[in-house]
Amino acid sequence: xxxxxxxxxxxxFENELEKDESYRFQYAxxxxxxEDLVDVFLRAKEEGQLQYxxxxxxxxxxxxxxxxxxxxxxxxxxxWTLVELLRHPRVMAKRLHPxxxxxxxxxxxxxxxxGYTIPAGxxxxxxxxxxxxxxxxxxxxxxxxPERFENEELSFLGSDFKxxxxxxxxxxxxxxxxxxxAVESPLSQLLYHFDWKLPEGVKAEDFDMIENxxxxxxxxxxxxxxxxPYEKL
Ligand code: HEM
Numbered sequence: 001x002x003x004x005x006x007x008x009x010x011x012x013f014e015n016e017l018e019k020d021e022s023y024r025f026q027y028a029x030x031x032x033x034x035e036d037l038v039d040v041f042l043r044a045k046e047e048g049q050l051q052y053x054x055x056x057x058x059x060x061x062x063x064x065x066x067x068x069x070x071x072x073x074x075x076x077x078x079x080w081t082l083v084e085l086l087r088h089p090r091v092m093a094k095r096l097h098p099x100x101x102x103x104x105x106x107x108x109x110x111x112x113x114x115g116y117t118i119p120a121g122x123x124x125x126x127x128x129x130x131x132x133x134x135x136x137x138x139x140x141x142x143x144x145x146p147e148r149f150e151n152e153e154l155s156f157l158g159s160d161f162k163x164x165x166x167x168x169x170x171x172x173x174x175x176x177x178x179x180x181x182a183v184e185s186p187l188s189q190l191l192y193h194f195d196w197k198l199p200e201g202v203k204a205e206d207f208d209m210i211e212n213x214x215x216x217x218x219x220x221x222x223x224x225x226x227x228x229p230y231e232k233l
Contacts, residue, residue, distance in 0.1 A: 038063070068215065070175050073099040074182035076218035081187055083223060084144045086196060087204040098165045100173075101129035101217045128164050129217065137162040194227040 035043070041059045044050055080097040103126040111118045118124060133141040139148070154160050157176070158168035166173040173179065190196075198204060202224075211217040 037066075066175070069100070069173070070178070070182075072216035072218055073175075074179055076216055077179075077183045078187050078190075079219055079223050081183075082190070082196065082225070083207055083209070083219065085191070086198060086225065087207060088144050097211065097217060097219075098128055098132060099216050099218065100165075100167070101211075102127055102215075103164070103167050103171075105171075128167075131162055131164070134162065190227075192230075194229055197226045197228065199224055199226055 038059070041054065041062070045054050045056070045059065076099045077097070080099075084097075105124045105126060107118050107120055107122045107124050110120045132138070135141055154163055156163060156165050158164055158166065158172045161168075166176045166179070208219070208221040210220050212220055
């Protein structure tokens with residue numbers, strides 16, 4: 001999602017939230033099944049039962065988080081996987097490109113690591129991009145080779161430090177299940193129904209594999225490929 005449309009969406013949402021709040025309370029059916037996420041937040045705010053009460057700004061911040069963390073992560077994973085598949089037709093899927101390459105953390109107490117003092121209160125960036133390509137823990141780390149996961153018991157849910165595509169600990173991605181579905185479902189549909197070819201004159205080795213610098217490490221170049229439905233082959 002481009003930044004401009006994200007901001008527009010956010011402003012629209014902010015207007016809606018202010019306009020809609022009383023309406024939502026008056027008319028929302030109170031059983032869980034009919035509530036959406038905003039209803040749940042508004043109810044929690046109204047009931048005031050949370051250990052740390054929330055206000056409209058908290059709600060807006062979390063929803064903004066959901067948009068930013070929940071869109072580019074999935075789309076860029078689908079994009080990276082398609083590109084790797086085009087470069088390596090033999091293989092099917094692997095996360096060589098974590099879409100969220102850095103985990104931000106605040107250091108609560110002072111620590112000394114490898115002779116470096118990390119003062120309490122410092123912001124620390126955990127570079128999972130580098131950890132997931134570290135040759136001390138991965139054989140041929142730069143190679144797109146999904147089979148490596150077949151022979152190793154490896155959790156992607158934050159218990160193996162060398163592989164944390166969804167983060168770790170209490171700030172682990174709350175959208176993991178949704179994110180997996182949002183990647184696996186479109187990817188499998190795209191691969192099942194279409195044969196993917198490069199446009200005339202383009203070679204797989206010419207793909208620009210440079211990543212964006214930002215919260216989400218998407219590919220800088222847009223992907224241009226020719227999709228042919230299998231039933232037409
Ligand atoms: C392939 C898909 C996705 C990947 C790889 C991914 C990865 C991540 C990572 C690495 C973090 C940081 C975790 C940490 O600091 O330990 C994160 C945080 C977060 N993700 Fe995801 N994510 C994905 C999809 C989603 C989706 C679909 C949503 C929501 C619908 C979502 C919502 C969030 C939120 C709200 C946070 C912040 C959590 C916090 O700070 O407490 N993510 N995600």
